[in-house]
Amino acid sequence: MTRPPAVAGMFYPKNQKELQKQIQEFLAQAEPLKLKGKLRALIVPHAGYIYSGIVAAQAYHLLKPHQFKRVILLGSSHYVAFYGAVIADEDLLTPLGKVKCGDINNWTKDGLVEISPKAHAKEHSLEVQLPFLQETLGNQFELYAVVLGTVNEEKLAKFISEKLDDDTLVVVSSDLSHYLSYDKAVLKDNETISKILRGEDSGLDACGRTPIKVLMHLAELKGWKPQLLDYRNSGDTAGDKGRVVGYASMGYYMLE
Numbered sequence: 166m167t168r169p170p171a172v173a174g175m176f177y178p179k180n181q182k183e184l185q186k187q188i189q190e191f192l193a194q195a196e197p198l199k200l201k202g203k204l205r206a207l208i209v210p211h212a213g214y215i216y217s218g219i220v221a222a223q224a225y226h227l228l229k230p231h232q233f234k235r236v237i238l239l240g241s242s243h244y245v246a247f248y249g250a251v252i253a254d255e256d257l258l259t260p261l262g263k264v265k266c267g268d269i270n271n272w273t274k275d276g277l278v279e280i281s282p283k284a285h286a287k288e289h290s291l292e293v294q295l296p297f298l299q300e301t302l303g304n305q306f307e308l309y310a311v312v313l314g315t316v317n318e319e320k321l322a323k324f325i326s327e328k329l330d331d332d333t334l335v336v337v338s339s340d341l342s343h344y345l346s347y348d349k350a351v352l353k354d355n356e357t358i359s360k361i362l363r364g365e366d367s368g369l370d371a372c373g374r375t376p377i378k379v380l381m382h383l384a385e386l387k388g389w390k391p392q393l394l395d396y397r398n399s400g401d402t403a404g405d406k407g408r409v410v411g412y413a414s415m416g417y418y419m420l421e
Contacts, residue, residue, distance in 0.1 A: 166255035168282075172289045173260055176213045177296060181260040187214060188300045191222035198394055200227065202418035205389050206335035206380055208361075209297075210412035211240065211290040211373075215403040217340070217412040221297055223395035224414035228301035233334040235267060236298060237309045237325060239376035240290030240338035247314035250277065250321060251284040257292070257310065261299045267307035277324055284312045290338040290373065298336070313375045318366075322382035329387070337380045339373020341411030347400040354396065354411035361415065362391050380417065389417040 173179035178187060191214070207224045210217035242251075252272050257264045272278045285291070291310045298306065309328075313321075325335070341354045357370045364385065366378045384391065394414040400406035 167263060168253065168255050168257045168285060170259050170292060171287050172292055176289055176293050179260055184260050184296055185300065187218065188222070188296055191218045192226055192300070194219055195222045195226035197226070198223070200392055200416050200418040202390065202420040204334070204416055205387065205419050206337065206384070206417035208337045208339060208377060208380065208413065208415040209294060210340050210414065211293045211338040212340055212399070212410060212412065214293070216399045216410065217402070219402065220395045220397050220412040220414050224416060225297045225301045227416060230301070230303045231305060233302060233306055234332040235307045235309065236302070236334050236336055237311065237328070238291050238294055238336045238338065239311050239313060239379060240288065241373045241375050242284055242288060242312045242314050243290060244287045245284045247281070247284065248316070249279055249314055250316055251281045251312045251314070252278050253285050253308075253310040254280045255282070257295060257308065259292070259295045259299065261296050262304050264295050264299065264304065264308050267309055269309065272309065277321065278311065285310070288312055294336055294338055313379070316375060316379070318375060318378040319382045322379045322386060325379070326383055326386045335380060335383065337373060337376045339371045339377055341413055342370045343372065343410050344408040347398065347406035347409050350398050350409045350411050354398065354413065358393060358396060358413055362393065384417050387419065389419050392416050392418060
């Protein structure tokens with residue numbers, strides 16, 4: 166079974182060559198930043214590429230082909246309300262090819278993580294990350310794509326921590342504030358970013374606050390540190406400044 170792309174042609178180009186060209190252009194524009202340690206996790210936005218692609222590229226620019234063998238991808242559900250976490254149980258297709266899902270048997274055996282194709286059918290927050298991962302890591306990595314509803318973030322973080330090794334990258338998909346004026350959005354987003362950098366998980370104005378909180382608990386367990394890579398909003402990229410959406414890319418690293 167393979168999940169077809171749900172937002173190709175809307176959030177990103179559906180033509181393979183056009184999509185690859187756009188991603189490569191974003192990556193070429195990214196500044197050559199370096200983390201202070203070994204990369205362990207990323208926070209990246211999930212809007213249409215014309216709005217947030219350059220911000221996402223600043224994070225994905227850190228990746229190299231075959232750098233990671235596995236990716237755990239976390240995002241909040243936008244279309245289906247539920248309690249718990251739902252993992253994809255089928256490979257995911259994009260215009261750049263198929264992304265293979267890993268063996269999920271040890272993810273679902275205790276009931277904390279469940280299977281529900283309905284939760285993944287229309288979800289864009291995970292899908293828009295796949296072409297960037299394919300372009301930067303190649304198509305050889307295994308994916309564990311998890312959509313979150315209402316969860317115990319600390320418990321889920323501990324669960325995920327037991328599945329990590331040096332070959333696994335955690336990616337959290339989240340935008341920041343929505344539909345504020347430009348100046349208000351910058352203030353609100355800087356407040357949220359500062360809280361994430363300090364490890365404070367209350368009052369985060371982000372649509373993916375739940376997976377961000379899971380990552381923050383995970384970072385605490387593992388001793389990872391966050392670093393801001395880029396911040397912009399839609400008023401900086403492809404929208405007007407009257408009602409904007411905020412985007413940040415952040416990396417979590419472990420001191421070597």
